[in-house]
Structure formats: structure tokens, C-alpha cells
Amino acid sequence: MTTRHVSIRGFLAWLGLLTAAAIPIGALADETCNSPYMTGLIKGQEDYVHVWTLGVEGWGDGSDKLVTVDANPRSKTYGKVVHTVSVGGHGEAHHMGFTDDRRYLWAGRLDDSKIFVFDVGTDPSKPKLVKTLSDLPVRTGMAGPHTFYALPGRMLVGNLSNNRDGGGVTGLAVYNNKGGFVHEYAMPTGAVNGVRGDGYGYDLAIDPRKNVLLTSSFTGRDNYLRDLGALIKDEAAMKHFGNTMVLWDLKAMQPRQVFSVPGAPLEIRWSLNPNDHWAITATALTSKLWLVRQDASGAWHAKDVATIGDPAKVPLPVDISIRADGKGLWVNTFMDGTTRYFDLSNPEAPRQTYAKQTGRQVNMISQSWDGKRVYITSSLLEHWDKAGADNEQFLRAFNWDGKELTAAFEVDFAKEKLGRAHHMKFTSRAVGVAADDATPIPSVGY
Amino acid sequence: MMRRRFRRSDTEAAAARRGRRRGAVRTGVLAGAVLLCSGALAAADPGLPRAPQMQFVPPAAGTYALQRIQACPDGVLLDASGRARPLADFTRGKITLLTFFYTHCTDPLGCPFAVGLMSALRDRIGADPDLAGNVRFVSISFDPAHDSPQRLRSYARGLSAGAPFEWDFLTASSMARLAPVLDDFGQDVRIELDSQGRPARAINHMLKLFLIDPAGTVREIYALDYLQPQVMLNDIRTLRLEAQGHERHQAASTPAGSSAAGPRGGR
Numbered sequence: 005m006t007t008r009h010v011s012i013r014g015f016l017a018w019l020g021l022l023t024a025a026a027i028p029i030g031a032l033a034d035e036t037c038n039s040p041y042m043t044g045l046i047k048g049q050e051d052y053v054h055v056w057t058l059g060v061e062g063w064g065d066g067s068d069k070l071v072t073v074d075a076n077p078r079s080k081t082y083g084k085v086v087h088t089v090s091v092g093g094h095g096e097a098h099h100m101g102f103t104d105d106r107r108y109l110w111a112g113r114l115d116d117s118k119i120f121v122f123d124v125g126t127d128p129s130k131p132k133l134v135k136t137l138s139d140l141p142v143r144t145g146m147a148g149p150h151t152f153y154a155l156p157g158r159m160l161v162g163n164l165s166n167n168r169d170g171g172g173v174t175g176l177a178v179y180n181n182k183g184g185f186v187h188e189y190a191m192p193t194g195a196v197n198g199v200r201g202d203g204y205g206y207d208l209a210i211d212p213r214k215n216v217l218l219t220s221s222f223t224g225r226d227n228y229l230r231d232l233g234a235l236i237k238d239e240a241a242m243k244h245f246g247n248t249m250v251l252w253d254l255k256a257m258q259p260r261q262v263f264s265v266p267g268a269p270l271e272i273r274w275s276l277n278p279n280d281h282w283a284i285t286a287t288a289l290t291s292k293l294w295l296v297r298q299d300a301s302g303a304w305h306a307k308d309v310a311t312i313g314d315p316a317k318v319p320l321p322v323d324i325s326i327r328a329d330g331k332g333l334w335v336n337t338f339m340d341g342t343t344r345y346f347d348l349s350n351p352e353a354p355r356q357t358y359a360k361q362t363g364r365q366v367n368m369i370s371q372s373w374d375g376k377r378v379y380i381t382s383s384l385l386e387h388w389d390k391a392g393a394d395n396e397q398f399l400r401a402f403n404w405d406g407k408e409l410t411a412a413f414e415v416d417f418a419k420e421k422l423g424r425a426h427h428m429k430f431t432s433r434a435v436g437v438a439a440d441d442a443t444p445i446p447s448v449g450y
Numbered sequence: 451m452m453r454r455r456f457r458r459s460d461t462e463a464a465a466a467r468r469g470r471r472r473g474a475v476r477t478g479v480l481a482g483a484v485l486l487c488s489g490a491l492a493a494a495d496p497g498l499p500r501a502p503q504m505q506f507v508p509p510a511a512g513t514y515a516l517q518r519i520q521a522c523p524d525g526v527l528l529d530a531s532g533r534a535r536p537l538a539d540f541t542r543g544k545i546t547l548l549t550f551f552y553t554h555c556t557d558p559l560g561c562p563f564a565v566g567l568m569s570a571l572r573d574r575i576g577a578d579p580d581l582a583g584n585v586r587f588v589s590i591s592f593d594p595a596h597d598s599p600q601r602l603r604s605y606a607r608g609l610s611a612g613a614p615f616e617w618d619f620l621t622a623s624s625m626a627r628l629a630p631v632l633d634d635f636g637q638d639v640r641i642e643l644d645s646q647g648r649p650a651r652a653i654n655h656m657l658k659l660f661l662i663d664p665a666g667t668v669r670e671i672y673a674l675d676y677l678q679p680q681v682m683l684n685d686i687r688t689l690r691l692e693a694q695g696h697e698r699h700q701a702a703s704t705p706a707g708s709s710a711a712g713p714r715g716g717r
Contacts, residue, residue, distance in 0.1 A: 104673065105638045105656055125638075156658060157636050157671035158519055180520045181636045187517045212675045215506040255681060256514035281505070 047328075047373040050430035051076045052086070052128050055399055056111045057417065058386055058424035059094030068097040068113065070122055070131055071422055073399060073415055075377075075430070083401070083413030085420065087130050091120050096229065096386055099427045101152025103159060103181050108134070109429060110159055112149035114385075115229060117141050119149050119161070121183060128431035135183050141167040144188040146174050147225055151207050157181055160217075162208040165225035172224035172244055173203035176257075191219065192250060192259040199262040204246030209272040210254060211281060216304075217254045218283050218296060220269040221246020232388045249285070249296065251304050263306035265294050271323055275330030275351070282351055284309075286324050286335060291315035293333075293346070293354050310346065310354040313337055322384060323368045327375050336362075336369045338384055343369060343409065360409050362402070364394040370428045371404070378402045378409060382417070383424030399425050504678040511687035516669040522662050523634030526627065527590065527620040530606060532599040537631065538666065540618050544586045545689045546662040547571070547682070550637050552593035552653055553605045559674060560657055565589075567677060568617075568659075569609060574683060576614030584664075584690060586616035592632060592639045593653060594622040635660065663689050 053075045059067040067090035074081040091097075095113035102109055107125030112118070121135040140163070141147050148164030161177040173193060178186040192201030204221035211218075222228070223245045227235055235241055245268050251261040267290030274283045282297040293310040312335055313319035319337035326333050326348070333346045333354065343366060345358035368381045380400045383389050389397075397417035402409040417425045522541045529535050540546065547568065555561035568587055575581045589606075591597035597605075602619040609617060622628035632639055635658075642652040659677065661670040670685050 105636065107638060155671075156673040156676060157660075157668070158517075178517060182520065184520060186519055213503060213505050215504075215508065215681075253509060253514075256509045258514070 045373060046430050046432050048432070049076055050372055050377075051079070051433040052431045053370075053379055053399065053401075054100070054109065054122075054124070054131060054429045054431065055381060055417075055425050056097050056100050056427040056429075057422055058097045058383060058426060059090075060423045061094075063418070063423055064421040065090050066094065067092055068094045069423065070109075070111065070120075070133075071399075071415075071417075071425075072129060072131060074129075075379075075401065076433075077412075083415065085415060085422070088422070089122065089131055089133050091118075091133060091136070094386075094423075097426060098385075099150055099152065100429050101159065102154055102429065104154040104156055105181075106431075108181070110152040111427075112152065112161070114148045114150065114164060114225070117147045117149055117167075119152075119179075124431050128433065137179070137183050139185060140177060143185045144175065144177050146177060146188070148174070148228070149177070150205070150222075153208055153210065155210075158186060160208060162205050162219060164205060164222055164228065170224055170226035172205075172222065172227070172246060174205040174224070176205070176208065176219070187257075189257050191221075192262060196250070196259045196262040199248070199264055201250060201259065201262045202246055202248050204248065206246065206268075206270055207272045207285075209274050209283060211274050211283070212254065213278075214281055214298065215254045216260075217252040217257075218272050218274075219250045219252065220265075220272055220285055221248050222268055222270065228385055230387065245289070249294075249306060251296070261304055263296065263304075265306050266290055267292065269294060270321075273324060273326040273333070275326065275348075276328050277330040280330050280351075284324070284326065284333060284348070284351065284354075286312060286321040288320055288322065291319055291321055291337075293335075295351050297351070307352070309352055310356075312344065312356075313340070313342070322366075325369045325371045325378075327371070328373050332375070334369045334371060334378060336366045336380065338365055338367055341366050343378070343380060358407075358409075362400060362409070363398065364396050365390045368427055370430070372430070376404055377412070378404050379428055381425040381428060383426045386424065389424060397422075397424050399428070504680065508678065508681045508684055511684040512691040514688065516661070516663075516685060516688060519668045519671065522660075522666040522668055523631050525631040525634075527622050527631070528594075528599055530599050530602045530619045534623070535620075537620075540586070540588045540620065541662050542666045543664055544584055544616070545664060545686055545693070546586050546588055547659055547686070548588040548590065548662060549657075549659045550590050550592045550632070550635075550639070550655065552591050553597050553601060554593070555653070557652075560655075563674075564657055564659060564677075565609065567679060567682075571679060571682060572609075572615070572617065574679075575686070581686065581690060582615040584693070585686060586618065588618045588620065590628075590631070591619075591621040592628060592637070592655065594624060594628055597621045661685055661689070664693055 053073045055071040057069050057071050069088050069090040072087040074084055074086050095115035098114050100109055100111040109122045109124045111120045117140045119137040122131040123134045124131045140149055145167050146163040147167045149161050150164050151162035153160045158178055158180045163174040166174050175188055175190040177188050180186055191203045191205050193203040206220040206222035208219045247266045249263045249265045249269050250259050253260050267287035269285045269287050272283050272285050285294050291312045292308050294306055295309045296306045298304050312321045318339050320339045321335050322338045323336050324333055331348050333348050335344045341361050341363045342359055343362040344356050346354040347357045348354050362380050363382055365382055366380050367384045370379045382397050389395055399415045401412040403412050525537045526534050527537055549564050551561035575585050602621055606619045640654040642650040642654055644650045657674050659672040660668050663669050
């Protein structure tokens with residue numbers, strides 16, 4: 005197996021040199037990984053999977069695009085692409101997030117820092133581009149809009165970089181649902197409770213019952229847009245990866261605690277069980293699962309709780325997907341194309357209970373709310389995907405019976421000239437109408 | 451004509467049906483919410499079944515800043531006496547807590563929950579003479595076909611009557627009048643359909659309460675998981691402290707004899 009820009013042997017050698025640096029690994033999200041504090045979470049059968057796709061020159065129009073795939077087995081077009089929306093150009097399309105009312109889907113690009121807003125509420129089978137936001141760098145000096153997390157009436161955007169030096173020092177931006185800029189918050193670079201923040205950003209997630217926001221850290225634009233082969237030979241550049249997580253007071257939007265979490269902690273998943281108050285993340289470079297949890301005294305801690313595969317073999321954990329009840333976690337490891345399941349019954353000691361190679365390279369993983377369906381895509385970053393035959397580009401759907409992943413359908417994004425398949429979001433078919441004068445609400449007779 | 455389609459999960463539809471079957475829940479929820487809000491609120495609200503529970507000590511009023519989220523929309527609505535009034539009459543000059551509702555709502559975690567919570571907040575704010583004179587509540591029906599001014603007067607009886615501060619109930623002459631206001635606030639309203647595809651009686655909406663400063667800027671939006679009475683009270687006090695600071699600044703910079711302008715800010 006070869007990567008596009010560097011041999012695996014060289015890659016392993018490079019990893020061996022690293023201690024607390026990080027390999028950049030993009031990635032994330034699924035239905036259970038949306039902000040759960042929005043309306044219309046799909047807890048039954050999803051109808052559509054929307055795939056935010058990186059354009060490839062020579063493949064169709066070459067543009068980044070939102071690809072909509074029919075995911076309902078009862079549909080005549082099940083497993084088929086039913087719609088695409090090209091946004092023009094290609095700028096490292098990466099992640100997406102719904103607004104709180106789930107009517108709109110925001111999608112970001114890591115290169116030109118544009119944010120595209122799609123209407124998915126009017127007709128989810130035919131998303132429509134309704135707005136493009138280009139003001140993030142000008143407004144905030146930040147770059148690389150990554151995570152889009154719904155708050156009531158607004159969107160919290162986690163960024164990867166800045167427009168000043170292209171490094172990893174960045175922050176958070178808040179927009180209202182209309183696309184108006186509201187506020188910005190810098191990631192901490194000073195000491196907070198005795199641990200110094202590195203200022204880097206990646207994912208974010210909230211537990212409103214505890215009034216906490218948790219953020220993770222990755223690397224800056226200079227690294228994530230760089231040819232991987234050249235990057236890993238650059239010892240200085242390889243030191244510029246995140247090694248921290250930050251716990252914020254959500255209401256005050258002030259950092260309360262910085263945790264040392266070496267090795268680029270990426271996706272953050274809070275347990276959605278109302279009785280749980282812990283989050284889990286995977287570190288890309290060190291191949292670990294870390295638990296962030298509050299103890300009986302109220303103090304928060306970050307703890308290394310499990311190893312993912314054999315770190316010496318560089319599995320590169322990328323995306324994770326937590327079950328709705330917080331009892332299990334899917335983990336994709338990019339380099340070996342493996343999808344792993346961890347039993348989280350005891351989050352202090354996760355146990356891998358299943359593994360299957362699901363592709364030559366796998367990145368994002370999303371499971372349905374009921375846990376019965378699992379979707380996987382292939383692309384990590386444009387310049388980090390593998391080359392040649394290993395550069396598969398796909399959306400693969402599986403059924404999960406608790407014991408085995410069984411193939412359901414596949415869309416070959418290379419064969420269909422769509423692009424590099426990255427982030428996924430689910431929608432369901434419209435089943436009602438909005439109130440208007442022509443559709444009066446029936447009287448109950450007062 | 452405003453006509454949007456929507457989708458809902460099987461689970462949510464079932465929950466909505468369960469909610470409608472729970473008749474006479476309003477009284478119980480109101481009582482529960484009042485109990486919830488009238489006790490010691492500093493650290494942990496006991497909460498209602500399925501309702502969010504606060505498991506933290508919120509930051510003190512005035513120790514944080516509230517974002518300036520968006521300008522408050524405008525429009526012409528009907529007050530409870532049937533007079534057409536600009537919405538701005540109800541969103542300027544005081545700190546305003548505004549929500550949308552409909553009188554027939556029986557979802558225990560929908561409108562009745564919000565009304566109960568607001569009633570409890572009303573009592574706490576009413577006990578503070580300064581807040582009582584500088585805070586108002588506004589409830590706007592998104593069912594104008596049924597929630598006439600007369601019905602609003604009946605509904606409001608016992609909520610706003612005798613209240614130590616202003617609580618206004620508004621409706622619209624038509625959905626066409628109301629729709630732009632809903633859209634501007636980002637408040638979705640969806641009619642549930644029955645098995646025959648006909649509009650049912652239930653209106654699905656995401657419960658939201660909007661906290662608006664005296665200049666008419668939305669400064670906080672509370673959805674169900676963020677509806678924590680003590681947090682809301684602290685937010686209101688934070689805005690009051692902000693306004694008082696502005697008033698002091700205005701007084702210091704205004705020549706004697708001239709009138710001070712109202713608080714400004716927002717956009």
C-alpha cells in the first residue's frame with residue numbers, strides 16, 4: 005500500500021521521530037455527532053445522505069460539490085446519486101453542520117475559507133445553494149472553517165488556522181443563522197489552570213447541562229494544504245501540531261481549563277446519554293482514545309483510556325462515531341482502511357470488539373441514530389489521500405446487526421467523476437407543510 | 451404564499467402524539483415549573499421529567515458579555531385589544547423576553563413549559579423593583595386563525611393581569627402578516643399532517659425564547675436544552691447592568707437640563 009506522496013516505510017520512519025507532534029488527519033461527523041440540541045434529529049430511517057465532495061480536475065466539472073444520495077431502501081433510487089450542487093472551484097471542501105432548525109446545511113472549505121449555505125429544508129432531495137460567506141478571514145483573521153456546530157439561532161464555527169501566518173493559532177467564530185457575523189473568540193495561548201494552551205483548533209462540542217464547550221487541536225493551513233511527502237520531511241513544520249484540548253465556560257465563552265492531550269486530538273463526541281457527562285476523542289498521531297470526564301469533586305480530567313490498533317503500524321485514527329446511548333464507538337483508521345468498533349460500556353476502559361477492512365483508505369464514518377446503518381467515505385485531504393489504485397473514492401453503506409457489517413450499497417465517486425468523498429450528513433423526506441393562510445390549521449372549536 | 455415542507459423522525463412524531471394525548475398537562479406543568487423556579491436556584495434545578503437539568507453554577511450576572519446576535523425584526527401585529535401595533539413597540543426601551551406560542555399547545559415541553567417558566571421568572575423579577583420596571587415579556591401566537599385578540603385576553607388572564615411588570619400577548623391579522631416576522635426571528639412553524647396528508651391540529655415548532663436588549667438587539671436565544679431559569683435571570687441582570695452603565699455614561703456626558711437618550715447598542 006502506498007500513499008500518494010510518500011511510502012509507508014518513510015511515513016513510519018517519520019512517525020518514529022515524532023513524540024508529541026501530530027499527523028494531520030481531517031475528518032468527522034454523523035447523525036449522533038451533530039449538535040443534538042437542534043430540532044429534527046433523524047431517529048428513524050434517513051432518506052438522503054449528503055456528501056461534501058472535493059472537486060478533482062478532469063472529473064466532471066472539477067468543482068467542489070454537495071452530492072445527494074438516496075439512502076432509503078424502499079426507494080426506487082436507493083443507493084443512487086439523485087442530485088449534485090456544484091459551488092465553483094475547489095478549495096479543500098471538508099466539513100458541514102446543520103443550523104438548529106435543520107433547514108440549512110453549512111459547509112466549509114479549508115483553502116479559501118469560504119462557507120456555503122445550502123437549503124436542505126425546502127426539498128432535501130434537491131439541496132440549493134442559497135448563500136456564500138467569504139468574510140471569515142477579513143472579520144476575524146482566522147482561516148480554515150472546520151466544524152459547524154448549531155447553537156440556538158446561530159452557528160459556532162471552529163477554525164484550523166489564521167490568515168496572518170498560516171499557522172495553527174486560531175479561534176472560534178459565531179455567525180447568526182442569517183449568515184451575519186456575531187463574534188470571535190481566540191483559542192488560549194497562555195496558561196490556564198497551569199497548562200499552556202497552544203492556540204490550535206479543530207473540533208468542538210457542547211454539553212449544555214454542564215455549561216461546557218470542549219475544543220480539540222490540529223494544525224494550520226501551511227501544513228494541511230502541503231504535499232504530505234514534503235511535509236513529513238520538514239522537521240520544523242512537523243512540530244506545529246496541536247497537543248491540547250480546552251474546556252470552556254459555554255455561557256461566558258471563557259477558557260476554564262487546558263488539557264495536555266498529545267498527538268492531535270481530533271473529533272470530540274459527548275455521550276448523548278442524559279446521565280453521562282463525558283466526552284471521548286481520538287489522537288491521530290499517538291493512536292489513542294482519550295476520555296474527558298468530570299470527577300465527583302467537579303474537577304475535569306483528560307485521560308488516555310485505550311490504544312487504537314498498533315500505533316507502531318501507523319493506523320492513523322481519523323473519524324469516530326458514537327452510539328446514541330454512548331455504549332459504543334466506531335473508529336476509522338485511514339492507513340489500513342479499517343473500521344473498528346469499541347465497546348464503551350466502561351468509558352474508562354474501551355475495548356475493541358470488531359474490525360473490518362472497509363476500503364483501501366477510509367476517513368469519515370457516520371452511523372444512524374438507531375445504530376443499524378453505518379456509512380463510510382474515503383477522502384482525508386486532497387494532498388494526503390493515497391495514490392494509484394489505493395486512491396479509492398467512495399461512499400459505502402453498511403448494515404450493522406451488532407456482530408457484522410454487511411455491505412448495503414456503494415457509490416463509486418471516481419467512476420462517476422464526482423470527486424473525493426468527504427463529510428456526510430443525513431436528511432429525511434419532507435412530510436408536512438408550513439403554516440400559511442392557504443393551509444389553515446383545523447379548528448378545534450373554542 | 452409561504453409554504454415550506456418539513457420532515458420529522460418517526461420518534462418525534464410518536465412523541466408529539468404522546469404529548470397530545472396527555473390532556474390537562476398544562477396545569478401540572480405550570481405548577482411544576484413554578485415549583486422549579488421558585489425554590490433555590492443557585493446550583494441545581496430539580497427539573498421536570500425529560501426537561502433539561504442544570505448541573506452547574508452559572509456565572510454571576512455582569513461577569514460575562516452577551517453576544518449581539520441579530521437586530522430584532524419588525525412588523526405589524528395585533529395586541530390583545532385588537533389594535534394594529536408595530537412590533538418595535540414591544541421590543542424597544544426595556545429588556546424583553548419574547549417567545550412564540552399557540553394557546554392550544556399541549557406539548558409538555560413546548561408552549562406550556564415556556565409559559566410556566568416565564569411565570570416563575572415573572573414572580574422573581576417582580577420581586578425586584580428595578581427589574582420589574584425595566585423588563586417585559588412578549589408572547590406572540592403563531593396561530594392567528596384561532597388565537598384572536600379576544601382569545602388572547604382570555605388566555606392571558608391570570609398570567610399578565612396583576613403582574614408587577616408588562617407581559618404583552620400579540621397575534622396577527624393573518625399568517626401572511628406573521629410569516630416575515632417568524633422568518634426574521636428564525637422561528638420555524640410546521641403543521642403536522644395526519645395519515646391522510648391533511649393538516650392536523652398540532653403545530654410543530656422549535657421552542658425558542660429571545661432575550662432582547664432595550665435597543666432592540668437579540669442578545670440570547672434559549673432553546674429547550676438551554677432553558678435554565680437562573681441562567682436566564684442572570685442574563686437579564688447582565689443586560690440591566692449594561693444598560694445602567696450606559697445610563698450613567700449618558701448622564702455624565704449630557705449637559706444639565708437636557709434629556710438623556712435611551713440605551714443604545716446592537717445592530
